Amino acid sequence: MTMRTLLTAAAIISSAFGVSQSPSVHDSFNSNVAPFALAGADAQLSAAFTALDQQANPVLPEPWAKADPADSLYRLAREALSRGDYKRAAEIFHGIPERYPQSAYTTSGQALYYEAFALYRSGDLNAARERLNQLKTRFPAMAKSDGASLLTRVCGELAKRGDESCAMSIDSTARGGSDLATRTGSQGRNCSPDADEDSDDRIAALNALLQMDAERAMPILQQVLARRDPCSVALRRKAVFLVSQKRTDQTANILMSVARSDPDQETREQAVFWLSQVPGSTGLLEEILKGSGDENIKEKALFSLSQQNEPRAQQALRDFATRETENSDLREKAIFWLGQNHSKENTEFLRTLYSRLTNEDLKEKILFSLSQQKGAGNEQWLMNIAVNSKEDIELRKKALFWAGQSGVPISEIAQLYDRMSDSEMREAIIFALSQRQSDRTAIDKLFDIAKNEKDPELRKKAIFWLGQSHDPRVQQFLLDLINR
Numbered sequence: 001m002t003m004r005t006l007l008t009a010a011a012i013i014s015s016a017f018g019v020s021q022s023p024s025v026h027d028s029f030n031s032n033v034a035p036f037a038l039a040g041a042d043a044q045l046s047a048a049f050t051a052l053d054q055q056a057n058p059v060l061p062e063p064w065a066k067a068d069p070a071d072s073l074y075r076l077a078r079e080a081l082s083r084g085d086y087k088r089a090a091e092i093f094h095g096i097p098e099r100y101p102q103s104a105y106t107t108s109g110q111a112l113y114y115e116a117f118a119l120y121r122s123g124d125l126n127a128a129r130e131r132l133n134q135l136k137t138r139f140p141a142m143a144k145s146d147g148a149s150l151l152t153r154v155c156g157e158l159a160k161r162g163d164e165s166c167a168m169s170i171d172s173t174a175r176g177g178s179d180l181a182t183r184t185g186s187q188g189r190n191c192s193p194d195a196d197e198d199s200d201d202r203i204a205a206l207n208a209l210l211q212m213d214a215e216r217a218m219p220i221l222q223q224v225l226a227r228r229d230p231c232s233v234a235l236r237r238k239a240v241f242l243v244s245q246k247r248t249d250q251t252a253n254i255l256m257s258v259a260r261s262d263p264d265q266e267t268r269e270q271a272v273f274w275l276s277q278v279p280g281s282t283g284l285l286e287e288i289l290k291g292s293g294d295e296n297i298k299e300k301a302l303f304s305l306s307q308q309n310e311p312r313a314q315q316a317l318r319d320f321a322t323r324e325t326e327n328s329d330l331r332e333k334a335i336f337w338l339g340q341n342h343s344k345e346n347t348e349f350l351r352t353l354y355s356r357l358t359n360e361d362l363k364e365k366i367l368f369s370l371s372q373q374k375g376a377g378n379e380q381w382l383m384n385i386a387v388n389s390k391e392d393i394e395l396r397k398k399a400l401f402w403a404g405q406s407g408v409p410i411s412e413i414a415q416l417y418d419r420m421s422d423s424e425m426r427e428a429i430i431f432a433l434s435q436r437q438s439d440r441t442a443i444d445k446l447f448d449i450a451k452n453e454k455d456p457e458l459r460k461k462a463i464f465w466l467g468q469s470h471d472p473r474v475q476q477f478l479l480d481l482i483n484r
Contacts, residue, residue: 061110070096070103074111081114086122090115109139113146120154125161128154149204156208170208171220206238214246218254221246225258236267244274256284259297269300276304282313289320298330306337314341318349332365339369347376364398371402379406386425387416397428404432414445426458434465443471450481 063075077092093115097106105111116131132151136143143151155166206224209217224232224239236258243254255278258271272288275281281304288301302320305313320326321334335353338346347370354366367385370378382403386396404413410433417429430449436442446469449462463481466474 065104068100068104070100070105070111073099074105077111077114077118081118084121086118090118090122090124090127093118109135109142112139113142113150116147116154117150120150120157125154125158129158152204152208156204159208167216170205171216202235203238206235206242209242214248217242218246218248218250222254225254225262228263233264233267236262236264237270240267240270241274244277247278252278252281252284255281256287259288265296268294269296272297272300272304274304275301276307279308282308282310282316285313286316289316295327295330298327299333302330302333302337306340311345314338314343314346318346321349321353328359328361331362335362335365335369339366339372342373342376344376347373347378351381360392360395363395367395367398367402371406374406379403379408382406383408383412383416387420389422393422393424396425400425400428400432401435404435410436410439410441410445414441417445417449423455423458426455427461430458430461430465434468437469437471440471443469443473447473447477450477 063071063078065071068074073092073096077089077096080086080089080092093111096103096111100106103111112131112135116128116135119125119128119131129151132143132147132154135147139147152170155163155169159167159170206221209220221239221243224235225243227236240255240258243251243258252275255271255275259268259275262268262271272285275285285301285305285308289298289305292298292301302317305316317334317338321331321338323331335350338350350366350370354363357363357366367382370376371382382399385391385399386403388396391399400413404410413429413432413436417426417433420426420429430446433442433445443466446462446466450459450466453459453462463478466477
C-alpha cells in the first residue's frame with residue numbers, strides 16, 4: 001500500500017465533507033522498524049483526511065492592489081475566510097462589488113467567486129449556486145475553471161438534499177456522455193492522471209456521487225470504468241474508490257474486473273487495494289495471488305487479504321508465505337501481515353516456518369512478526385533463538401533485541417551477559433539494556449559492565465549508553481571514572 005493510494009481516497013472523501021464538516025540508533029536494527037508504516041495504514045488514512053480537510057480552504061491571492069479602494073475590505077474578507085468565519089467572509093466579499101464596482105477585486109471576479117465559496121462552506125448552498133450562476137454570466141473564464149468545480153461541489157450537496165436538477169447535472173457530468181470532452185477528446189480538459197476536482201469538474205461530479213445511493217451511482221461508475229480514452233484515467237482512479245464504498249452484490253466483481261483489465265497500472269493496483277474494504281473478497285484475492293505475475297498487484301492483494309475478517313484469508317497468507325517460487329519480498333509481506341493478526345494458528349505457523357527456512361531475511365521477518373504478538377509466549381521463544389549457538393549470529397542479535405522490546409524481564413537479559421562469552425552477543429546485550437533505561441536494573445548492569453568488563457571496547461559501549469541515560473547517578477559515575 002502507498003500513501004498515494006491513501007491520499008487518493010482521502011482527497012475524494014474530503015470533498016464530500018466540504019460544507020462545514022470534517023470526517024471524523026543501532027544500525028543493525030533500523031531495517032526492522034520499516035514495517036510499522038504499513039501497520040499504521042488506518043492511522044495514516046485518518047491523518048490524510050484531517051490534513052486535507054485543514055487544507056480545504058483555497059489559498060486566496062495576496063492583496064495585489066494596495067491603492068485600490070476595496071483593498072482593505074479584501075484583506076478583512078481574506079482574514080475571515082482563513083480563520084473559518086465563512087458567514088462574515090461572505091458578507092465582506094459581497095460588499096466589495098456593491099461599494100466598489102470598479103475595483104480590481106470586483107472586475108477580476110475574485111470577490112464574487114470567493115463570496116460563493118464562503119457561502120458554500122457556511123452551508124448556504126442555494127445562495128452559493130446563485131452567485132456561481134452570476135459568475136457564469138459576468139466572468140465566463142473564471143466560471144469555466146474554478147467556478148465549474150465549485151458549482152459541481154455545491155450541486156453535489158444539493159442533490160444529496162433532494163434537488164433533482166442538480167442530481168441530473170451531476171449524473172451528466174460524471175458520465176461524461178454529454179460532455180464536450182467525450183466527443184472531442186482532450187480539448188479543453190486536464191488530461192493528467194493526477195487531475196483533481198480543483199482542475200476537473202468531472203472529478204468533482206464523481207466525488208458528489210459518494211453522497212448518492214448505490215442504485216443510482218453504480219451504473220454511472222461502471223460506465224466511467226469502461227472508458228478507455230486518454231482523458232479518463234483520473235476519472236477511473238477515483239471511480240474505483242467510489243465503487244468500493246457502495247456495498248452491493250456486484251462491488252467485488254466490478255473491482256476484480258478493473259484489476260484484471262484496466263490499462264492503467266495505478267488504477268489496477270487501487271482496485272485490488274480497495275477490495276480490502278469489501279467483505280467476502282477472499283476468493284477473488286486468492287485468484288490474483290495465483291494468477292497475476294505483477295508483484296505490485298500481489299503486494300496489494302496480500303494487504304487486502306490481511307483485512308478480510310475470515311479464517312480462509314489467513315490461511316491464504318500462510319500458504320503464500322510457504323511458497324518458495326514466490327518473490328522473497330512478497331513472502332516477507334505475507335509474514336508481516338500474519339504477525340499483525342494475533343492468533344494461535346499464526347503463531348504456531350510462524351514458529352514452524354522459521355525452523356524450515358534457510359532464507360535469513362525471511363527468518364528475520366518472522367522474528368519481528370512474532371515480537372508483535374504479545375502474550376503468546378513469543379518472548380521466551382525469541383530468547384531461545386538468542387542463546388542458540390547454532391543460529392546465525394545476526395539472527396541471534398535480532399532475536400535478543402526483539403525479546404527485549406517484547407518485555408522479557410531485564411534481569412534475565414542482565415544475567416545472560418555473564419553467561420555469554422561471544423563479544424558480539426555481549427555488545428547486543430549492552431544495546432538491549434540501553435533500550436530499557438527506565439528500569440533501574442538495566443542501569444545497574446551497565447554500571448557493572450563499565451566498571452568490571454575486561455574488554456575495553458565493551459566497556460566503552462556501556463559508558464556510551466550510560467551517557468545517554470537520564471539516571472541521576474550517571475553524572476557522578478562518569479566523574480569517578482574520569483578521576484580514577
